[in-house]
Amino acid sequence: MLDGRGAIQHRAGPRLWLSALWLGLLVVLALGAPWIAPKDPLAQDLMLGRLPPFWIDGAEPGYWLGTDSLGRDVLSRILWGARLALTVALVAGTLTCLIGATLGLMAGFLRGASDLVISRLVDIWMAFPPVLFSILLVAVLGPGLFSIIAAIVLIDWTRFARVVRAEAMTQGAMDYVASAQVAGRGRIGTMALEILPNVLPTIGVLLTLEMGIAVIVEAILSFVNLSISTDAPTWGGMIAEGRTSVHQAWWVLVFPLLALFLTVLSFSQLGEGLKDRFDPVLR
Amino acid sequence: MQLLQTIFLRLITTAVTLFGVAVIVFVVIRIVPGNPIAMMLPPGATEADIARLSALYGLDKSIPEQFAIWSGGVLRGDFGTSITTRQPVLGLVLGRLPATLELAIMALVMAVLIGGVMALTGTRLRGTRSEGAIDVANGMALSIPDFLWGLVLILAFGVLLPVFHISGRITPSLQLPFSTNFYLFESLVRLRFDLWADIVSHMFLPALALAIPLSAVIGQLLKQSLKETMHLDYVTLSRTKGYGENHVILHEALPNAILPTLTLIGVQFTFLIGGTVIIERLFSYEGLGNLAIDAVINRDLPLIQGIVILFAAIFTVVNLVVDLLYATLNPRLRHA
Numbered sequence: 001m002l003d004g005r006g007a008i009q010h011r012a013g014p015r016l017w018l019s020a021l022w023l024g025l026l027v028v029l030a031l032g033a034p035w036i037a038p039k040d041p042l043a044q045d046l047m048l049g050r051l052p053p054f055w056i057d058g059a060e061p062g063y064w065l066g067t068d069s070l071g072r073d074v075l076s077r078i079l080w081g082a083r084l085a086l087t088v089a090l091v092a093g094t095l096t097c098l099i100g101a102t103l104g105l106m107a108g109f110l111r112g113a114s115d116l117v118i119s120r121l122v123d124i125w126m127a128f129p130p131v132l133f134s135i136l137l138v139a140v141l142g143p144g145l146f147s148i149i150a151a152i153v154l155i156d157w158t159r160f161a162r163v164v165r166a167e168a169m170t171q172g173a174m175d176y177v178a179s180a181q182v183a184g185r186g187r188i189g190t191m192a193l194e195i196l197p198n199v200l201p202t203i204g205v206l207l208t209l210e211m212g213i214a215v216i217v218e219a220i221l222s223f224v225n226l227s228i229s230t231d232a233p234t235w236g237g238m239i240a241e242g243r244t245s246v247h248q249a250w251w252v253l254v255f256p257l258l259a260l261f262l263t264v265l266s267f268s269q270l271g272e273g274l275k276d277r278f279d280p281v282l283r
Numbered sequence: 284m285q286l287l288q289t290i291f292l293r294l295i296t297t298a299v300t301l302f303g304v305a306v307i308v309f310v311v312i313r314i315v316p317g318n319p320i321a322m323m324l325p326p327g328a329t330e331a332d333i334a335r336l337s338a339l340y341g342l343d344k345s346i347p348e349q350f351a352i353w354s355g356g357v358l359r360g361d362f363g364t365s366i367t368t369r370q371p372v373l374g375l376v377l378g379r380l381p382a383t384l385e386l387a388i389m390a391l392v393m394a395v396l397i398g399g400v401m402a403l404t405g406t407r408l409r410g411t412r413s414e415g416a417i418d419v420a421n422g423m424a425l426s427i428p429d430f431l432w433g434l435v436l437i438l439a440f441g442v443l444l445p446v447f448h449i450s451g452r453i454t455p456s457l458q459l460p461f462s463t464n465f466y467l468f469e470s471l472v473r474l475r476f477d478l479w480a481d482i483v484s485h486m487f488l489p490a491l492a493l494a495i496p497l498s499a500v501i502g503q504l505l506k507q508s509l510k511e512t513m514h515l516d517y518v519t520l521s522r523t524k525g526y527g528e529n530h531v532i533l534h535e536a537l538p539n540a541i542l543p544t545l546t547l548i549g550v551q552f553t554f555l556i557g558g559t560v561i562i563e564r565l566f567s568y569e570g571l572g573n574l575a576i577d578a579v580i581n582r583d584l585p586l587i588q589g590i591v592i593l594f595a596a597i598f599t600v601v602n603l604v605v606d607l608l609y610a611t612l613n614p615r616l617r618h619a
Binding site: 120123124126127128129130131132133135136137139140212213216219220223224225226239243246247250253254257260261264265268269272 | 296299300301303304307308311312314422423425426427428430431434435437438441442449553556557558560561564565572575576579580582587590591594595598599
């Protein structure tokens with residue numbers, strides 16, 4: 001009989017490679033946006049509003065994926081939007097990971113007062129509706145890259161803290177930790193040199209998943225018009241415009257949505273693939 | 284006795300959590316630069332006007348003082364007055380709550396149905412290609428959040444194949460005989476199936492968008508539990524008794540496999556409720572979430588506070604109910 005786990009591992013290969021391929025391509029496109037993008041992403045031309053993509057009658061050469069209602073080139077805006085999406089994924093994901101994992105390690109291994117405070121905070125955080133909380137934070141901090149990143153870090157650190165805390169507690173009870181301490185290693189040293197390396201695969205998987213979440217949060221924030229400045233090219237902002245004109249110009253919605261969809265799917269599949277491969281705990 | 288003690292402890296932690304949420308929201312929205320009062324007055328209003336109105340809303344006092352006044356009001360059931368609409372916050376929020384509850388419950392029902400069918404079909408067809416296909420579909424559904432599903436559904440069933448409405452809660456031109464805001468429920472009670480169909484057509488896509496990720500979670504866990512249960516001796520016994528595969532899965536394995544899934548549904552339901560905020564925005568659905576985003580954009584401090592506290596209260600109450608249900612459903616915990 002076919003074993004379920006065997007089937008999953010069989011699929012993990014192409015899934016990992018396809019996700020990595022798309023993300024790699026996206027990084028190249030984002031870095032090269034100033035040279036690759038055919039038009040200025042901010043240039044408006046009302047005479048060229050809502051042009052269809054190249055294979056449909058009425059398309060204008062040079063505007064491969066059409067234009068939005070202000071005549072801005074959709075392809076160029078997607079490419080420039082990728083820069084913001086990936087910056088947020090990288091910076092917000094890493095910061096969230098550092099803060100959340102550190103707090104989780106402290107709560108799970110040191111226990112005592114630090115565990116009490118951190119766990120209580122996690123409980124309170126879990127009672128906030130996350131989307132509303134992030135919108136609130138960005139509204140308070142004012143739009144801008146810093147606010148988006150701060151909002152993501154402030155909201156999502158609990159994802160890392162919860163999992164890492166549980167994992168550090170399990171590891172902390174194991175014999176090798178006791179022997180390390182017998183051998184004369186201090187509490188902090190044990191935490192950093194014995195526990196951390198064993199929790200690292202879990203953290204890596206969570207980090208990959210968090211990057212996908214960060215991309216979505218940024219899109220949601222720019223969808224409600226709270227991201228960076230209003231006319232800067234963001235996928236969420238393009239989607240918001242596309243949503244309102246979906247019956248007149250579907251391409252304004254479809255192409256940024258496709259980019260967002262593939263990116264989020266890739267981060268998540270990459271995380272799941274890594275989980276199947278390297279992490280006995282989360283599997 | 285044990286159960287009562289558990290309930291009591293949980294009620295205390297719930298109260299502490301809600302208090303924490305209230306403090307955080309209160310402080311966060313008050314460190315904001317920009318005076319909400321200045322925003323609501325016409326340009327050309329004098330400093331004196333702003334000061335007078337600030338005093339009216341109590342915004343001239345210190346944050347601890349404001350918090351004391353506000354919490355005193357909350358304990359009496361007074362959540363303050365919305366700055367933009369100048370109506371009591373409680374009334375506004377309770378007026379929108381039914382729309383969000385109906386949406387969330389419809390999404391939950393859809394998620395349970397889809398997830399349940401996926402898990403049962405996957406178990407029935409285990410070892411075949413179809414099981415692999417179901418696993419892949421599940422993985423996809425799980426990786427993509429509700430916001431993106433909402434957009435995909437808008438394109439697929441609102442534009443490409445326009446069978447459902449993609450904005451609003453009900454067609455605005457319809458005459459509504461309703462006396463509550465539970466439109467879906469009341470239209471059924473009043474046997475107004477024409478209105479009911481219109482409401483469902485509006486709710487279907489947002490509810491489905493919310494349901495898809497949850498259905499994948501349910502499908503995955505239930506299938507896993509079923510798989511483990513199917514190997515147990517008593518299941519083999521019922522098979523040797525001559526029961527068919529369908530009977531074995533539905534009547535023997537399912538009742539024993541369902542408990543972990545029920546707990547999970549409870550936890551995940553709070554995520555679903557949190558998801559209504561952006562889904563309502565996406566589908567211009569007039570619920571709490573849409574009201575919340577408007578309140579944030581308009582800097583309507585009392586309204587924001589009221590909504591966030593209500594959301595937090597719903598979250599903690601759902602968690603409490605799930606824990607208690609779990610304690611009563613699980614015989615091992617009951618006698619512990």
